[in-house]
Amino acid sequence: MTEDKYERMAREWLERQHGKIGGPQADREVYEFAALLREVGGEWVSVSNARFWMRVSETGSCWVWTGARNKDGYGYLRDGESTVLAHRFAWASLNGPIPDGGQILHHCDNPPCCNPEHLYVGTHADNMRDMANRGRAATGKTSRYRGVSKVGRRWRATCGRDNKHVGYFDTEEEAALAYDVAALERLGASAKVNFPLPAPPDDENGG
Ligand SMILES: [Zn+2]
Numbered sequence: 001m002t003e004d005k006y007e008r009m010a011r012e013w014l015e016r017q018h019g020k021i022g023g024p025q026a027d028r029e030v031y032e033f034a035a036l037l038r039e040v041g042g043e044w045v046s047v048s049n050a051r052f053w054m055r056v057s058e059t060g061s062c063w064v065w066t067g068a069r070n071k072d073g074y075g076y077l078r079d080g081e082s083t084v085l086a087h088r089f090a091w092a093s094l095n096g097p098i099p100d101g102g103q104i105l106h107h108c109d110n111p112p113c114c115n116p117e118h119l120y121v122g123t124h125a126d127n128m129r130d131m132a133n134r135g136r137a138a139t140g141k142t143s144r145y146r147g148v149s150k151v152g153r154r155w156r157a158t159c160g161r162d163n164k165h166v167g168y169f170d171t172e173e174e175a176a177l178a179y180d181v182a183a184l185e186r187l188g189a190s191a192k193v194n195f196p197l198p199a200p201p202d203d204e205n206g207g
Pocket residue numbers: 061062063108109110113114115118
């Protein structure tokens with residue numbers, strides 16, 4: 001069976017994260033992920049964001065990266081050829097691109113921590129504190145979508161009774177979609193979502 005564009009994207013993305021994948025479990029994962037990619041026309045910013053935050057454990061004030069760490073204790077992930085430090089990704093996911101030469105530092109001195117509120121740019125510390133304050137002031141504005149709220153100028157998605165952080169997004173819709181990805185992963189197919197998926201074609205009810 002030939003894969004369509006989205007199935008190929010999904011498989012490539014999953015293999016970048018996990019190495020070579022195979023078997024029925026992997027096929028189902030590819031199928032479900034491809035369905036989401038198809039839904040957003042292959043625009044997977046929100047999807048990769050959701051997958052990033054799923055690997056962060058918010059057990060306390062610090063949000064700890066649960067994936068690989070380098071020798072200095074910083075979390076990292078592979079993105080194709082390049083390696084991205086997790087806390088830099090986390091900072092950028094709230095604040096946008098990191099200024100040239102900017103170092104992302106931890107207020108909490110905890111290298112694997114990815115809580116954007118514990119992170120700041122070394123060269124613009126005061127500026128960033130102001131930004132974080134603005135963000136907090138605007139927290140809690142509600143959205144018409146499930147699992148979405150406004151933080152500063154961005155939209156935040158959280159999932160479940162524990163309010164698992166899923167990511168920060170430019171648009172309400174991206175956040176809503178990211179919520180869906182997280183809800184389906186965590187709660188299974190019965191999760192209530194913002195954008196319900198079509199049933200798989202080999203469903204017993206026969207489509
Ligand atoms: Zn921290």
